[in-house]
Structure formats: structure tokens, C-alpha cells
Amino acid sequence: MEDKTKTLQREFLKVFEKLEVVLGWEPGYDSLHATPSFIRQAKDLNKLVWNPLCSQNLCTYLVKTLNASVRKDDKKIGICVKGCDSRSLVALIQEKFITRETFYIVGIPCEGTVDWRRLMRIEPSLKDVQKVDIQGNELEVETAQKTYRFPLQQVLEQRCLHCRYPNPIIYDCLIGEPITPHIGDDQAYGDIEKIEQYSLPDRLKFWEKELDRCIRCYACRNACPLCVCRDSCIAETRTPKWLSQRCDLKEKFFYHMIHAIHLAGRCTECGECERVCPMEIPVTLIKKKLNQIVKDLLDYEAGIDPQKQPPLLTFDPGEKGI
Amino acid sequence: MVNSKEESTTKKDLLIVGFLCNWCSYGGADTAGVCRFNQPTDLRIIRIPCTGRMDPLFVVKALIYGADGVLVSGCHPKDCHYNEGNFYARRRLEVLKQFLPFMGIHTDRFRYSWVSSSEGRLWQQVVTEFSETIHGLGPNPGVHGESDAKAGMSFYT
Numbered sequence A: 001m002e003d004k005t006k007t008l009q010r011e012f013l014k015v016f017e018k019l020e021v022v023l024g025w026e027p028g029y030d031s032l033h034a035t036p037s038f039i040r041q042a043k044d045l046n047k048l049v050w051n052p053l054c055s056q057n058l059c060t061y062l063v064k065t066l067n068a069s070v071r072k073d074d075k076k077i078g079i080c081v082k083g084c085d086s087r088s089l090v091a092l093i094q095e096k097f098i099t100r101e102t103f104y105i106v107g108i109p110c111e112g113t114v115d116w117r118r119l120m121r122i123e124p125s126l127k128d129v130q131k132v133d134i135q136g137n138e139l140e141v142e143t144a145q146k147t148y149r150f151p152l153q154q155v156l157e158q159r160c161l162h163c164r165y166p167n168p169i170i171y172d173c174l175i176g177e178p179i180t181p182h183i184g185d186d187q188a189y190g191d192i193e194k195i196e197q198y199s200l201p202d203r204l205k206f207w208e209k210e211l212d213r214c215i216r217c218y219a220c221r222n223a224c225p226l227c228v229c230r231d232s233c234i235a236e237t238r239t240p241k242w243l244s245q246r247c248d249l250k251e252k253f254f255y256h257m258i259h260a261i262h263l264a265g266r267c268t269e270c271g272e273c274e275r276v277c278p279m280e281i282p283v284t285l286i287k288k289k290l291n292q293i294v295k296d297l298l299d300y301e302a303g304i305d306p307q308k309q310p311p312l313l314t315f316d317p318g319e320k321g322i
Numbered sequence B: 001m002v003n004s005k006e007e008s009t010t011k012k013d014l015l016i017v018g019f020l021c022n023w024c025s026y027g028g029a030d031t032a033g034v035c036r037f038n039q040p041t042d043l044r045i046i047r048i049p050c051t052g053r054m055d056p057l058f059v060v061k062a063l064i065y066g067a068d069g070v071l072v073s074g075c076h077p078k079d080c081h082y083n084e085g086n087f088y089a090r091r092r093l094e095v096l097k098q099f100l101p102f103m104g105i106h107t108d109r110f111r112y113s114w115v116s117s118s119e120g121r122l123w124q125q126v127v128t129e130f131s132e133t134i135h136g137l138g139p140n141p142g143v144h145g146e147s148d149a150k151a152g153m154s155f156y157t
Helices: A002-014 A042-047 A060-064 A083-094 A116-122 A190-196 A200-211 A219-223 A249-262 A272-276 A284-298 B005-010 B025-034 B056-064 B085-103 B120-137
Strands: A019-027 A034-039 A076-081 A103-107 A129-135 A138-143 A147-151 B016-021 B043-048 B069-074 B110-114
Touching: A002 A019, A002 A042, A002 A103, A019 A042, A034 A042, A060 A083, A060 A219, A076 A083, A083 A103, A190 A200, A190 A284, A190 B085, A200 A249, A200 B085, A219 A272, A249 A284, A249 B056, A249 B085, A272 A284, A284 B085, B016 B025, B016 B056, B016 B120, B025 B043, B025 B069, B025 B120, B056 B069, B056 B085, B069 B085, B069 B120, B085 B110, B110 B120
Parallel strands: A019 A076, A076 A103, B016 B043, B016 B069, B069 B110
Antiparallel strands: A019 A034, A129 A138, A138 A147
16 A cells, blocks of 8 residues: 555656645544645645545535635646545536536545444554555554454445445546455445335334434534535525424434435435444435435436436436336 | 315314425315315415425425325426426425335325316315325324434444
8 A cells, every 4th residue: 555655646746736736635643544635735745645544535625615616727626536536526527516627636446444433443452553454355454563454344434345436437547456346236235225124113213213313513414525505504594494403303303304315316425424423323324225216216326427417406308107 | 175074073183284386286276175175174285386396305394393294296297387397396206205214204194296276176086095095194103302312322333
């Protein structure tokens, strides 16, 4: 992985004078975290890293933070994308929030990113981590004292265990070789089926139990690359007043329905909502279910084809069966 | 709405929210009323300009906050007053209808239908059928404030 970091830095250095800013990852506040990095000067490029801790989806910043649709000069934005991130990028292009030409995209085929919470649960004593790397089916964690090995199934994020698009969909430059997905299309919705085995009242109970933990910090919304309403998010507006400040299950439940339904047919399953959830609520499942319905009903997957229009933003007069 | 007396005494009214498009179904309901067709009395009608105005979240909110059923009705596809509103609506509503059971809400608590303003008979039939379905399902258990949730429990572990 060291060399991928180097390649990444070199690729950006080659084109740096044409770029206004580079979005990548840098080492975070401790050795088990990477954090998003906005690089505006060539000398800072050596901060960039790529390793299995680089879990943030940088597309989140494009609309909300950088306002990437407005460019003063013809300089581009450089961005690193994993497979899932590239789908978000495509989805934003599809919805015309950004244009492809504005970006210099460095794609990185990704074998999965680490969920540090799962890692710490298995090995709570983990400290002084020096290097984290994926070797075959194992995660290798080197600390000052010893080298740990964990099966990937136990430490990767849930989204990565069900990842069908480890390779970037669009890119200007690819770092490393494309890799084959762990799972086939038929297993993609395995986690949803687990819930669908429950009876209807049990499903409600399940969601009541899960969503009751929600503290409405709105982290899932803030981290979502496709939540683009910014200041007019109806979860917070007073007019119209969809949600009150009251802290009860109905409000929590409804908040998550708002998030999910606004993402119906748009969600690219990057799993950021779930990754950032401080209460570890499996909120991605709700969006995945909607995606599955849209796939079955309207034969569409978000973030795959930049030319296609999301089906719920358009219509077909001749369509049958609905 | 015309009420049949024997029905209101035998069955307890449930709360059904109806979102009707101004141009067709609202007229259809009016026609049914003018023609004095018997209809169940559970329905509360909200007039919307077009089913294209129908945010699926209206339905969700009604169901979470205790409505026993939600009926959305508009012009027949290709007959929309605004040409295309109900084309958008049918996609959204169908997705919603299939999605509700995943969250534990019975799919039959929500229905969408297309009734034009001359179809008083059809309206009567739709309302009666839907009302019977909802009575069959009973009151909406809804999303409860109290649950046995324990902090720190996780779906995956």
C-alpha cells in the first residue's frame, strides 16, 4: 500500500498546476483514522495517503462545502475516489450538480475500508498502530509491539462486505489494478433479506428498537454525498414544519423516512450514513431496500451511467404495471 | 359524505386520510356525494392540486402519526390536468407502496387509485373497498413512543 500512496502523490503532482484543490485523505488524529484533506499547495501533497482507513466519501464535500458547480477560473478539482465514491460522483453529475469536466479524478480500486469500531471490539488493547494493510483475506495491523492479523469479514465496514463496485466507474487516472468484487449481484441484498424474514410486526419492532437509539445528530444526513438540500433540509425547516424538536420515536422514525425517501432511486450505497452514525444504527439498509425496489420496478441503479436520468425525476407515459 | 346509519352504529370509525386531486378524484367524490351514493365515513379528504404534488412523505407522516389508512387518488394516467403530474406520482407511490412493509407498515394501509370526476360509482367502490380493507386490518398499531430499546445494541454484532 505504501507504493499506492506514493503513486497517488506523484499522479497529483504531475497535474497540480491545473488543479485548484486536491481532495484526498491524510493521517487522522490517531493511527486508526484517516481524515479528509484539502490540498491547495503542491508542497502539501506528501500528506496524502491511501490505506484501508481512508473510508470517507469525499464527494460529500463537492456540493455542500466546495460548491463545485461554480468555478472562477478554468482550474479543476482533483479528487480521489474509491469504487463507491465514484458512484456518488456519477450520481451528482447525473443530477447536474457538477460537471465531469470540472474534475480530475483519481480512481482507486478498493478492497474495503476498515470499521475501527469493529476492530476495537475484537482487539480493545490495540494501540501504537504503525501500519494497516490488506493482505489477501486478512487485515494486517502492525503496532510497535507486534503484528496482528484479522479476517477481513470481521473488520471491514458493512458496506464493503456487500460491495459490488470496488472499481471506480469514472476516472482520469487509475491507481493499481482493477479487482474483482467479493460477491455477486445475487448476494448484494443479503442483509435486507435477513430483515424480510421477520414478520411484519417484528420488522416494526426491529426498526423501533434500532431507530429509538437515534439521537438526531443528523450526521447521516451531513455525511451523505447526495443530501444536497443544504440549509433547506426539511428535517430542520420551520416552514414547512415537518418535524418538531420533540425527542420521541415517531420523530426519529419519520426523520429516517425523510432521509430514505429523499434518496429513493438516488442512493449510491456508499454507506457513509451508517459509518458516521454514533449509535451504529443500520440506516443504510433502509436506503438499500428502496434501491432494490427501484431496481426491480424501474430497472435502474444510481451512479452507474452518467448519461441516464434518475427514474423518479422523470416518467414514462407508456409504462405498464403501476 | 353521505352516511348510512346502520354502518356507523355497528363499526367504530377508523381514520383514513384521503389525498384527492382537485381536478378528478375530488370531483369524483363530489359526484358520488351529489348522486347520494352510500359511502363509509372513515375518510377525511384533503384536496391537493394534483397527485404530482403528492410527496410520499405525506403518506408516511400520516401513517406514523396514527392514521389507519391513506388513500391517494387522482386523474387517470394520460388524463392529468397538468399532463404529466400523475406519471411522476405513480412511480413514487408505487415505490412507496412496496417500501412500507420493509419498515413494518402493512402495505394495504396505503392505496393509490385513479378516479375521474364523472366516476362517482367507481369512487364509491374504491372508498368502500379501501375502508373494508382497513377495517379488516384494524387500527394502526403505529410507531410507539415506548420501546424496549437498549443503547449500544447493534444489528450486526
